Amino acid sequence: MPKSIIKSPLLISLIIAIGAIGCTVPNPEGAAPDQPQSTTPTNQPTSEPVSQPQTSGQAVEPQPTQPALGDFPRQKLDLSDAVDPDSEFGQFRESFKQAVRDRDANFIAPLIPADGLPIGFGIPQTLADLELDNPDAWFWELLDKAIVPGCSQTAVDYYAQVDANTTGWVCPNIADRFYAEVLPPEENIGIEYEFTKVIVYGNAVNVHEQADQDSRIIAILSNEVVEFDRDRWEAIMAEVDFQESPILKEWTPVVLPNGESGYVDEFQSYQPLDPRIIFGQVNGEWQILHIPAGD
Template identity: 25%
Template sequence: MRFAHARRVGLLLVAGALALQGCNRDDPPADQLEQAVTETVDEIEETPQPDGPYAPRNDCTRVAGASPFLADIRSAVSARDTEAFVALAAEDVKLDFGGGAGRDQLRAMLASDTAPLWAKLDELMTLGCASDGDALITLPWYFAQDISADPHTGMIVTGTGVPVRETAAEQAPIIAAVSWDVVELMDGGAGTSGFAHIRWQRRGAPASKPTVIEGYIDATRLRSLIDYRLVGASRNGKWRIISLIAGD
Protein backbone atom coordinates (compact mmCIF):
# COMPACT_ATOMS: atom_id res chain seq x y z
CA MET A 1 0.00 0.00 0.00
CA ARG A 2 3.00 2.32 0.21
CA PHE A 3 3.84 1.83 -3.45
CA ALA A 4 2.88 5.36 -4.52
CA HIS A 5 4.96 6.96 -1.76
CA ALA A 6 7.92 4.69 -2.48
CA ARG A 7 7.62 5.39 -6.19
CA ARG A 8 7.83 9.15 -5.61
CA VAL A 9 10.89 8.69 -3.41
CA GLY A 10 12.45 6.48 -6.06
CA LEU A 11 11.77 9.01 -8.79
CA LEU A 12 13.29 11.72 -6.63
CA LEU A 13 16.45 9.67 -6.17
CA VAL A 14 16.61 8.93 -9.90
CA ALA A 15 16.22 12.63 -10.64
CA GLY A 16 18.97 13.35 -8.16
CA ALA A 17 21.24 10.76 -9.73
CA LEU A 18 20.64 12.19 -13.20
CA ALA A 19 21.36 15.65 -11.87
CA LEU A 20 24.81 14.46 -10.81
CA GLN A 21 25.90 15.16 -14.34
CA GLY A 22 25.74 18.84 -13.48
CA CYS A 23 27.66 18.54 -10.20
CA ASN A 24 31.32 19.19 -9.64
CA ARG A 25 33.08 15.92 -10.49
CA ASP A 26 35.78 16.71 -7.92
CA ASP A 27 33.25 16.32 -5.07
CA PRO A 28 32.91 12.94 -3.31
CA PRO A 29 29.95 10.85 -4.65
CA ALA A 30 27.94 11.20 -1.42
CA ASP A 31 28.31 14.99 -1.52
CA GLN A 32 27.32 15.03 -5.18
CA LEU A 33 24.17 12.99 -4.48
CA GLU A 34 23.19 15.19 -1.53
CA GLN A 35 23.68 18.31 -3.64
CA ALA A 36 21.68 16.88 -6.55
CA VAL A 37 18.76 15.74 -4.39
CA THR A 38 18.70 19.07 -2.53
CA GLU A 39 18.55 20.96 -5.81
CA THR A 40 15.79 18.66 -7.11
CA VAL A 41 13.71 19.13 -3.94
CA ASP A 42 14.19 22.90 -4.18
CA GLU A 43 12.88 22.84 -7.74
CA ILE A 44 9.81 20.84 -6.68
CA GLU A 45 9.08 23.16 -3.75
CA GLU A 46 9.39 26.20 -6.02
CA THR A 47 6.72 24.92 -8.43
CA PRO A 48 4.17 27.76 -8.77
CA GLN A 49 0.89 27.20 -6.95
CA PRO A 50 -2.50 28.00 -8.53
CA ASP A 51 -3.73 31.56 -8.04
CA GLY A 52 -6.70 32.35 -5.84
CA PRO A 53 -7.56 32.57 -2.13
CA TYR A 54 -8.81 28.98 -1.92
CA ALA A 55 -6.47 27.33 -4.41
CA PRO A 56 -5.38 23.86 -3.22
CA ARG A 57 -2.56 23.86 -0.69
CA ASN A 58 -0.92 21.03 1.18
CA ASP A 59 -0.35 21.81 4.84
CA CYS A 60 -0.16 18.13 5.77
CA THR A 61 3.47 17.48 4.84
CA ARG A 62 4.44 18.85 8.25
CA VAL A 63 2.30 16.29 10.10
CA ALA A 64 4.10 13.10 11.11
CA GLY A 65 2.73 10.09 9.24
CA ALA A 66 0.25 12.08 7.15
CA SER A 67 2.18 11.95 3.87
CA PRO A 68 2.46 8.14 3.65
CA PHE A 69 -1.17 7.86 4.79
CA LEU A 70 -2.27 10.15 1.96
CA ALA A 71 -0.06 8.25 -0.48
CA ASP A 72 -1.85 5.04 0.51
CA ILE A 73 -5.22 6.72 -0.04
CA ARG A 74 -4.19 8.00 -3.47
CA SER A 75 -2.87 4.58 -4.45
CA ALA A 76 -6.13 2.87 -3.45
CA VAL A 77 -8.25 5.46 -5.24
CA SER A 78 -6.17 5.33 -8.41
CA ALA A 79 -6.34 1.53 -8.49
CA ARG A 80 -10.06 1.45 -7.58
CA ASP A 81 -8.99 -0.96 -4.84
CA THR A 82 -12.01 -1.14 -2.57
CA GLU A 83 -10.47 -3.38 0.07
CA ALA A 84 -7.31 -1.29 0.28
CA PHE A 85 -9.37 1.88 0.71
CA VAL A 86 -11.70 0.33 3.29
CA ALA A 87 -8.68 -0.89 5.27
CA LEU A 88 -7.59 2.74 5.65
CA ALA A 89 -10.90 3.69 7.27
CA ALA A 90 -11.74 3.51 10.94
CA GLU A 91 -14.24 0.81 11.89
CA ASP A 92 -16.70 3.55 12.86
CA VAL A 93 -16.00 5.85 9.88
CA LYS A 94 -18.83 8.39 9.54
CA LEU A 95 -20.49 8.38 6.10
CA ASP A 96 -23.63 10.52 6.36
CA PHE A 97 -25.71 12.56 8.78
CA GLY A 98 -28.39 9.91 9.16
CA GLY A 99 -26.36 7.47 11.19
CA GLY A 100 -24.61 5.80 8.26
CA ALA A 101 -21.20 4.57 9.33
CA GLY A 102 -18.78 1.69 9.25
CA ARG A 103 -16.58 -0.21 6.86
CA ASP A 104 -19.37 -2.42 5.49
CA GLN A 105 -21.36 0.59 4.30
CA LEU A 106 -18.23 2.18 2.85
CA ARG A 107 -17.47 -1.05 0.99
CA ALA A 108 -21.00 -1.04 -0.45
CA MET A 109 -20.55 2.57 -1.61
CA LEU A 110 -17.46 1.48 -3.56
CA ALA A 111 -18.93 -1.76 -4.88
CA SER A 112 -17.85 -1.22 -8.50
CA ASP A 113 -15.19 0.71 -10.41
CA THR A 114 -17.94 3.02 -11.70
CA ALA A 115 -19.46 3.78 -8.28
CA PRO A 116 -20.03 7.58 -8.08
CA LEU A 117 -17.97 7.88 -4.90
CA TRP A 118 -14.78 6.97 -6.78
CA ALA A 119 -15.14 10.07 -8.96
CA LYS A 120 -15.66 12.18 -5.84
CA LEU A 121 -12.48 10.70 -4.36
CA ASP A 122 -10.57 11.40 -7.58
CA GLU A 123 -11.58 15.04 -7.23
CA LEU A 124 -10.67 15.16 -3.53
CA MET A 125 -7.15 14.00 -4.32
CA THR A 126 -6.58 17.23 -6.28
CA LEU A 127 -7.94 19.74 -3.76
CA GLY A 128 -5.19 20.00 -1.17
CA CYS A 129 -4.96 19.06 2.49
CA ALA A 130 -5.33 21.08 5.70
CA SER A 131 -3.89 20.08 9.06
CA ASP A 132 -5.27 20.73 12.53
CA GLY A 133 -2.48 20.04 14.98
CA ASP A 134 -0.53 16.80 14.74
CA ALA A 135 -3.40 14.33 14.62
CA LEU A 136 -6.10 15.62 12.24
CA ILE A 137 -6.13 16.36 8.51
CA THR A 138 -8.91 17.48 6.15
CA LEU A 139 -9.39 17.20 2.40
CA PRO A 140 -10.17 19.48 0.65
CA TRP A 141 -7.94 22.21 2.05
CA TYR A 142 -10.58 24.89 1.66
CA PHE A 143 -13.07 23.09 3.92
CA ALA A 144 -10.92 23.83 6.97
CA GLN A 145 -10.72 27.54 6.17
CA ASP A 146 -12.92 30.31 7.57
CA ILE A 147 -15.32 31.00 4.70
CA SER A 148 -18.20 33.38 5.32
CA ALA A 149 -20.74 32.11 2.81
CA ASP A 150 -24.02 30.23 2.89
CA PRO A 151 -22.96 26.57 2.80
CA HIS A 152 -25.95 25.66 0.63
CA THR A 153 -25.40 28.25 -2.10
CA GLY A 154 -21.67 28.85 -1.72
CA MET A 155 -19.51 27.31 -4.44
CA ILE A 156 -15.77 27.13 -5.04
CA VAL A 157 -14.64 28.00 -8.56
CA THR A 158 -12.20 25.20 -9.34
CA GLY A 159 -9.75 26.77 -11.71
CA THR A 160 -7.64 29.78 -12.57
CA GLY A 161 -9.04 32.57 -14.71
CA VAL A 162 -12.44 30.92 -15.17
CA PRO A 163 -14.54 33.35 -17.24
CA VAL A 164 -17.78 34.89 -16.02
CA ARG A 165 -20.05 35.70 -18.97
CA GLU A 166 -22.76 38.28 -19.41
CA THR A 167 -25.34 35.67 -20.41
CA ALA A 168 -25.59 31.87 -20.35
CA ALA A 169 -23.91 31.32 -23.70
CA GLU A 170 -20.41 30.33 -24.80
CA GLN A 171 -20.24 33.31 -27.17
CA ALA A 172 -21.42 35.84 -24.56
CA PRO A 173 -19.03 38.64 -23.56
CA ILE A 174 -16.69 37.90 -20.66
CA ILE A 175 -17.22 40.37 -17.82
CA ALA A 176 -14.78 38.93 -15.26
CA ALA A 177 -12.51 35.98 -14.49
CA VAL A 178 -12.44 34.09 -11.19
CA SER A 179 -9.58 32.05 -9.75
CA TRP A 180 -10.25 29.60 -6.91
CA ASP A 181 -12.67 31.84 -5.06
CA VAL A 182 -16.13 31.54 -3.52
CA VAL A 183 -19.20 32.54 -5.52
CA GLU A 184 -22.88 32.46 -4.65
CA LEU A 185 -25.11 30.24 -6.76
CA MET A 186 -28.26 32.01 -7.91
CA ASP A 187 -31.52 30.51 -9.21
CA GLY A 188 -30.75 27.07 -7.81
CA GLY A 189 -28.64 25.56 -10.59
CA ALA A 190 -27.38 25.47 -14.15
CA GLY A 191 -30.52 24.39 -16.00
CA THR A 192 -29.97 23.09 -19.53
CA SER A 193 -27.48 25.71 -20.70
CA GLY A 194 -24.49 24.26 -18.86
CA PHE A 195 -23.94 27.66 -17.25
CA ALA A 196 -24.69 28.57 -13.64
CA HIS A 197 -25.97 31.99 -12.62
CA ILE A 198 -23.61 33.29 -9.93
CA ARG A 199 -22.74 36.36 -7.90
CA TRP A 200 -19.11 37.05 -7.01
CA GLN A 201 -17.70 39.52 -4.49
CA ARG A 202 -14.57 40.70 -6.25
CA ARG A 203 -11.56 41.06 -3.92
CA GLY A 204 -9.56 44.27 -4.00
CA ALA A 205 -11.46 45.62 -6.98
CA PRO A 206 -10.10 48.89 -8.41
CA ALA A 207 -12.38 51.90 -8.00
CA SER A 208 -13.07 51.80 -11.74
CA LYS A 209 -14.52 48.28 -11.60
CA PRO A 210 -17.65 46.95 -9.87
CA THR A 211 -17.16 45.18 -6.54
CA VAL A 212 -19.99 42.69 -7.09
CA ILE A 213 -20.10 40.72 -10.32
CA GLU A 214 -23.22 38.85 -11.42
CA GLY A 215 -23.07 36.63 -14.46
CA TYR A 216 -22.81 33.09 -15.77
CA ILE A 217 -20.05 30.53 -15.36
CA ASP A 218 -19.37 27.02 -16.65
CA ALA A 219 -21.23 24.85 -14.13
CA THR A 220 -18.60 22.10 -14.32
CA ARG A 221 -16.09 24.49 -12.71
CA LEU A 222 -18.16 24.83 -9.53
CA ARG A 223 -17.92 22.67 -6.42
CA SER A 224 -20.22 23.01 -3.43
CA LEU A 225 -18.62 24.17 -0.20
CA ILE A 226 -20.22 21.14 1.47
CA ASP A 227 -19.46 18.53 -1.18
CA TYR A 228 -17.54 15.44 -0.08
CA ARG A 229 -14.70 15.92 2.38
CA LEU A 230 -12.41 13.40 3.99
CA VAL A 231 -11.10 13.70 7.54
CA GLY A 232 -8.21 11.59 8.75
CA ALA A 233 -7.03 11.19 12.32
CA SER A 234 -4.13 9.57 14.09
CA ARG A 235 -5.35 7.13 16.73
CA ASN A 236 -2.76 5.37 18.85
CA GLY A 237 -0.15 6.16 16.24
CA LYS A 238 -2.19 4.83 13.30
CA TRP A 239 -3.79 7.08 10.71
CA ARG A 240 -7.35 6.26 9.69
CA ILE A 241 -10.17 7.92 7.73
CA ILE A 242 -12.72 8.87 10.37
CA SER A 243 -15.18 10.73 8.14
CA LEU A 244 -16.09 10.75 4.45
CA ILE A 245 -19.20 12.80 4.10
CA ALA A 246 -21.13 15.40 2.08
CA GLY A 247 -23.81 17.89 3.09
CA ASP A 248 -24.37 19.33 6.54
Protein backbone atom coordinates in the same frame (compact mmCIF):
# COMPACT_ATOMS: atom_id res chain seq x y z
CA MET B 1 -11.42 72.75 -60.81
CA PRO B 2 -13.94 75.29 -62.24
CA LYS B 3 -16.78 76.11 -59.91
CA SER B 4 -19.33 75.21 -62.59
CA ILE B 5 -18.23 71.56 -62.47
CA ILE B 6 -18.35 71.40 -58.67
CA LYS B 7 -21.88 72.79 -58.70
CA SER B 8 -23.05 70.45 -61.46
CA PRO B 9 -26.25 68.67 -60.30
CA LEU B 10 -25.21 65.54 -62.16
CA LEU B 11 -21.87 65.27 -60.38
CA ILE B 12 -23.48 65.89 -57.00
CA SER B 13 -26.06 63.19 -57.73
CA LEU B 14 -23.31 60.74 -58.67
CA ILE B 15 -21.42 61.47 -55.45
CA ILE B 16 -24.57 60.85 -53.39
CA ALA B 17 -25.30 57.66 -55.33
CA ILE B 18 -21.77 56.38 -54.82
CA GLY B 19 -22.05 57.05 -51.09
CA ALA B 20 -25.40 55.27 -50.90
CA ILE B 21 -24.04 52.01 -52.33
CA GLY B 22 -21.07 52.03 -49.97
CA CYS B 23 -18.28 52.95 -52.39
CA THR B 24 -15.37 55.11 -51.29
CA VAL B 25 -12.95 57.36 -53.08
CA PRO B 26 -9.43 56.19 -52.18
CA ASN B 27 -7.12 58.61 -50.41
CA PRO B 28 -3.85 59.47 -52.09
CA GLU B 29 -0.81 57.99 -50.42
CA GLY B 30 0.10 59.91 -47.31
CA ALA B 31 -3.26 61.69 -46.93
CA ALA B 32 -4.97 61.62 -43.54
CA PRO B 33 -7.74 59.00 -43.67
CA ASP B 34 -10.53 61.29 -42.47
CA GLN B 35 -9.60 64.35 -44.57
CA PRO B 36 -11.54 65.16 -47.77
CA GLN B 37 -9.52 64.90 -50.96
CA SER B 38 -9.11 67.95 -53.16
CA THR B 39 -9.47 67.62 -56.92
CA THR B 40 -8.14 71.16 -57.41
CA PRO B 41 -4.56 71.58 -58.66
CA THR B 42 -2.26 72.62 -55.85
CA ASN B 43 -1.51 75.99 -57.46
CA GLN B 44 -5.16 76.99 -57.85
CA PRO B 45 -7.31 77.85 -54.81
CA THR B 46 -10.93 76.79 -54.69
CA SER B 47 -13.77 78.73 -53.15
CA GLU B 48 -15.95 75.71 -52.31
CA PRO B 49 -14.66 72.46 -50.74
CA VAL B 50 -15.69 69.09 -52.09
CA SER B 51 -17.62 67.07 -49.50
CA GLN B 52 -16.27 63.59 -48.72
CA PRO B 53 -18.94 60.98 -49.52
CA GLN B 54 -20.07 58.74 -46.66
CA THR B 55 -19.09 55.08 -46.83
CA SER B 56 -22.61 53.89 -46.04
CA GLY B 57 -26.14 55.13 -46.08
CA GLN B 58 -26.25 55.34 -42.26
CA ALA B 59 -24.12 57.02 -39.65
CA VAL B 60 -21.66 54.65 -37.97
CA GLU B 61 -22.28 54.42 -34.24
CA PRO B 62 -19.29 53.92 -31.94
CA GLN B 63 -18.96 50.35 -30.69
CA PRO B 64 -19.06 49.87 -26.91
CA THR B 65 -15.81 48.81 -25.34
CA GLN B 66 -15.92 45.21 -24.15
CA PRO B 67 -14.76 44.83 -20.52
CA ALA B 68 -11.79 42.60 -19.87
CA LEU B 69 -12.51 39.09 -18.60
CA GLY B 70 -12.95 39.27 -14.86
CA ASP B 71 -13.33 43.03 -14.71
CA PHE B 72 -15.07 42.94 -11.32
CA PRO B 73 -14.24 42.83 -7.59
CA ARG B 74 -12.76 39.51 -6.50
CA GLN B 75 -12.97 37.53 -3.27
CA LYS B 76 -9.96 35.23 -3.26
CA LEU B 77 -9.08 32.51 -0.74
CA ASP B 78 -5.70 31.24 0.36
CA LEU B 79 -6.05 27.54 -0.45
CA SER B 80 -2.41 26.59 0.04
CA ASP B 81 -1.68 23.05 1.17
CA ALA B 82 -0.43 22.63 4.76
CA VAL B 83 0.92 19.11 4.24
CA ASP B 84 4.66 18.52 4.10
CA PRO B 85 5.11 16.01 1.23
CA ASP B 86 7.93 14.31 3.13
CA SER B 87 5.95 13.89 6.34
CA GLU B 88 4.31 10.64 7.38
CA PHE B 89 0.88 11.93 6.45
CA GLY B 90 2.21 13.45 3.24
CA GLN B 91 3.50 10.09 2.07
CA PHE B 92 0.29 8.36 3.14
CA ARG B 93 -1.78 10.91 1.23
CA GLU B 94 0.14 10.30 -1.99
CA SER B 95 -0.55 6.57 -1.66
CA PHE B 96 -4.19 7.36 -0.91
CA LYS B 97 -4.51 9.55 -4.01
CA GLN B 98 -3.02 6.83 -6.18
CA ALA B 99 -5.39 4.24 -4.70
CA VAL B 100 -8.36 6.49 -5.48
CA ARG B 101 -7.19 6.98 -9.06
CA ASP B 102 -6.70 3.22 -9.45
CA ARG B 103 -9.98 2.37 -7.66
CA ASP B 104 -7.91 0.16 -5.36
CA ALA B 105 -10.50 -1.28 -2.99
CA ASN B 106 -7.86 -3.31 -1.16
CA PHE B 107 -6.09 -0.11 -0.08
CA ILE B 108 -9.22 1.84 0.87
CA ALA B 109 -11.18 -0.89 2.70
CA PRO B 110 -8.86 -1.08 5.76
CA LEU B 111 -9.24 2.70 6.21
CA ILE B 112 -12.98 2.38 6.89
CA PRO B 113 -13.96 1.98 10.59
CA ALA B 114 -15.19 -1.50 11.45
CA ASP B 115 -18.52 -0.16 12.70
CA GLY B 116 -19.07 1.95 9.58
CA LEU B 117 -18.06 5.37 8.28
CA PRO B 118 -20.21 8.35 9.34
CA ILE B 119 -20.98 10.53 6.31
CA GLY B 120 -22.87 13.75 6.92
CA PHE B 121 -25.85 13.30 9.22
CA GLY B 122 -26.69 9.82 7.94
CA ILE B 123 -26.12 6.49 9.60
CA PRO B 124 -22.59 5.03 9.32
CA GLN B 125 -21.90 3.45 5.95
CA THR B 126 -20.55 -0.09 5.86
CA LEU B 127 -18.16 -1.46 3.26
CA ALA B 128 -21.14 -3.02 1.51
CA ASP B 129 -22.85 0.39 1.40
CA LEU B 130 -19.77 2.02 -0.11
CA GLU B 131 -19.56 -0.50 -2.99
CA LEU B 132 -15.81 -0.24 -3.35
CA ASP B 133 -15.83 -3.02 -5.94
CA ASN B 134 -17.79 -0.76 -8.28
CA PRO B 135 -15.40 1.78 -9.87
CA ASP B 136 -18.38 4.01 -10.72
CA ALA B 137 -19.81 4.02 -7.19
CA TRP B 138 -20.74 7.35 -5.63
CA PHE B 139 -18.13 6.95 -2.88
CA TRP B 140 -15.26 6.89 -5.38
CA GLU B 141 -16.58 10.11 -6.92
CA LEU B 142 -16.69 11.70 -3.47
CA LEU B 143 -13.07 10.71 -2.81
CA ASP B 144 -12.00 11.88 -6.28
CA LYS B 145 -13.11 15.43 -5.59
CA ALA B 146 -12.22 15.65 -1.89
CA ILE B 147 -8.58 14.68 -2.27
CA VAL B 148 -7.59 17.11 -5.05
CA PRO B 149 -7.19 20.42 -3.12
CA GLY B 150 -4.91 20.92 -0.13
CA CYS B 151 -5.41 19.76 3.46
CA SER B 152 -5.18 21.40 6.89
CA GLN B 153 -4.58 20.15 10.40
CA THR B 154 -7.67 19.62 12.54
CA ALA B 155 -8.46 18.47 16.06
CA VAL B 156 -9.53 14.82 16.33
CA ASP B 157 -9.34 14.19 20.08
CA TYR B 158 -13.14 13.97 20.31
CA TYR B 159 -13.05 10.75 18.25
CA ALA B 160 -12.84 8.03 20.87
CA GLN B 161 -10.90 5.55 18.75
CA VAL B 162 -7.97 7.78 17.77
CA ASP B 163 -4.51 7.42 19.24
CA ALA B 164 -3.56 9.88 21.96
CA ASN B 165 -1.81 13.04 20.77
CA THR B 166 -2.42 12.22 17.12
CA THR B 167 -2.56 15.02 14.56
CA GLY B 168 -5.70 15.01 12.46
CA TRP B 169 -6.08 16.27 8.92
CA VAL B 170 -9.07 17.52 6.95
CA CYS B 171 -9.13 17.24 3.15
CA PRO B 172 -10.03 19.40 1.37
CA ASN B 173 -9.29 22.48 3.45
CA ILE B 174 -11.66 24.65 1.42
CA ALA B 175 -14.37 24.89 4.09
CA ASP B 176 -11.78 25.75 6.76
CA ARG B 177 -10.33 28.55 4.64
CA PHE B 178 -13.80 29.82 3.75
CA TYR B 179 -14.83 30.14 7.39
CA ALA B 180 -11.50 31.75 8.28
CA GLU B 181 -11.58 34.36 5.50
CA VAL B 182 -15.23 34.97 4.62
CA LEU B 183 -17.48 36.37 7.31
CA PRO B 184 -21.22 36.06 6.67
CA PRO B 185 -23.43 39.08 7.33
CA GLU B 186 -24.80 39.04 10.87
CA GLU B 187 -28.34 38.58 9.61
CA ASN B 188 -27.31 35.49 7.60
CA ILE B 189 -25.37 33.48 10.17
CA GLY B 190 -26.21 29.82 9.62
CA ILE B 191 -25.99 27.28 6.84
CA GLU B 192 -28.31 29.22 4.52
CA TYR B 193 -25.48 31.64 3.78
CA GLU B 194 -23.11 28.80 2.90
CA PHE B 195 -25.60 27.49 0.35
CA THR B 196 -25.30 30.75 -1.58
CA LYS B 197 -21.54 30.47 -2.21
CA VAL B 198 -19.31 28.54 -4.59
CA ILE B 199 -15.54 28.33 -4.23
CA VAL B 200 -13.81 27.91 -7.58
CA TYR B 201 -10.64 25.90 -7.01
CA GLY B 202 -7.63 26.06 -9.31
CA ASN B 203 -5.69 28.57 -11.36
CA ALA B 204 -7.24 30.18 -14.44
CA VAL B 205 -10.53 28.28 -14.35
CA ASN B 206 -12.84 29.22 -17.22
CA VAL B 207 -16.40 30.37 -16.61
CA HIS B 208 -18.52 29.55 -19.65
CA GLU B 209 -21.63 31.32 -20.81
CA GLN B 210 -23.40 27.98 -21.29
CA ALA B 211 -22.92 24.48 -19.89
CA ASP B 212 -20.68 23.68 -22.83
CA GLN B 213 -16.89 23.70 -23.14
CA ASP B 214 -17.22 25.31 -26.56
CA SER B 215 -19.39 28.20 -25.37
CA ARG B 216 -18.05 31.70 -24.84
CA ILE B 217 -15.72 32.25 -21.87
CA ILE B 218 -17.05 35.13 -19.79
CA ALA B 219 -14.51 35.12 -16.94
CA ILE B 220 -11.41 33.41 -15.59
CA LEU B 221 -11.25 32.66 -11.86
CA SER B 222 -8.53 31.39 -9.51
CA ASN B 223 -9.30 30.18 -5.97
CA GLU B 224 -12.13 32.60 -5.36
CA VAL B 225 -15.69 32.87 -4.11
CA VAL B 226 -18.69 33.59 -6.33
CA GLU B 227 -22.44 33.26 -5.91
CA PHE B 228 -24.25 29.97 -6.47
CA ASP B 229 -26.98 30.43 -9.09
CA ARG B 230 -29.64 28.66 -7.11
CA ASP B 231 -32.51 29.85 -9.32
CA ARG B 232 -30.93 28.33 -12.41
CA TRP B 233 -30.03 25.16 -10.52
CA GLU B 234 -33.63 24.73 -9.34
CA ALA B 235 -34.96 25.42 -12.84
CA ILE B 236 -32.79 22.63 -14.24
CA MET B 237 -33.78 20.31 -11.40
CA ALA B 238 -37.45 20.95 -12.15
CA GLU B 239 -36.96 19.68 -15.69
CA VAL B 240 -34.86 16.56 -15.12
CA ASP B 241 -33.76 14.31 -12.28
CA PHE B 242 -30.29 15.14 -10.93
CA GLN B 243 -28.95 11.65 -11.63
CA GLU B 244 -30.03 11.98 -15.25
CA SER B 245 -28.82 15.54 -15.77
CA PRO B 246 -25.45 15.82 -17.51
CA ILE B 247 -25.57 19.55 -16.82
CA LEU B 248 -25.71 19.32 -13.02
CA LYS B 249 -23.32 16.36 -12.89
CA GLU B 250 -20.72 18.21 -14.95
CA TRP B 251 -21.39 21.91 -14.35
CA THR B 252 -22.16 24.30 -11.50
CA PRO B 253 -24.23 27.42 -12.31
CA VAL B 254 -22.74 30.58 -10.80
CA VAL B 255 -23.32 34.32 -10.74
CA LEU B 256 -20.27 36.56 -11.06
CA PRO B 257 -19.83 39.78 -9.05
CA ASN B 258 -20.82 41.77 -12.15
CA GLY B 259 -24.19 39.96 -12.22
CA GLU B 260 -23.40 37.80 -15.24
CA SER B 261 -24.45 34.15 -15.07
CA GLY B 262 -22.29 31.27 -16.24
CA TYR B 263 -21.12 27.72 -15.60
CA VAL B 264 -18.00 26.27 -13.95
CA ASP B 265 -16.70 22.73 -14.30
CA GLU B 266 -18.31 20.83 -11.42
CA PHE B 267 -15.02 19.16 -10.51
CA GLN B 268 -13.47 22.58 -9.84
CA SER B 269 -16.37 24.07 -7.89
CA TYR B 270 -16.89 23.47 -4.18
CA GLN B 271 -19.33 24.68 -1.57
CA PRO B 272 -18.57 25.18 2.13
CA LEU B 273 -20.88 22.32 3.11
CA ASP B 274 -19.44 19.78 0.66
CA PRO B 275 -18.06 16.49 2.04
CA ARG B 276 -14.57 16.59 3.55
CA ILE B 277 -12.48 13.72 4.85
CA ILE B 278 -11.19 13.64 8.44
CA PHE B 279 -8.05 11.51 8.79
CA GLY B 280 -6.56 10.34 12.07
CA GLN B 281 -4.39 7.52 13.38
CA VAL B 282 -5.88 4.47 15.05
CA ASN B 283 -3.43 1.93 16.47
CA GLY B 284 -0.66 3.68 14.58
CA GLU B 285 -2.39 3.46 11.19
CA TRP B 286 -4.11 6.21 9.24
CA GLN B 287 -7.86 5.85 9.02
CA ILE B 288 -10.83 7.78 7.67
CA LEU B 289 -12.60 8.82 10.88
CA HIS B 290 -15.52 10.78 9.51
CA ILE B 291 -16.78 12.59 6.40
CA PRO B 292 -18.72 15.66 7.54
CA ALA B 293 -21.12 17.15 5.01
CA GLY B 294 -23.98 19.61 5.15
CA ASP B 295 -22.93 21.09 8.50
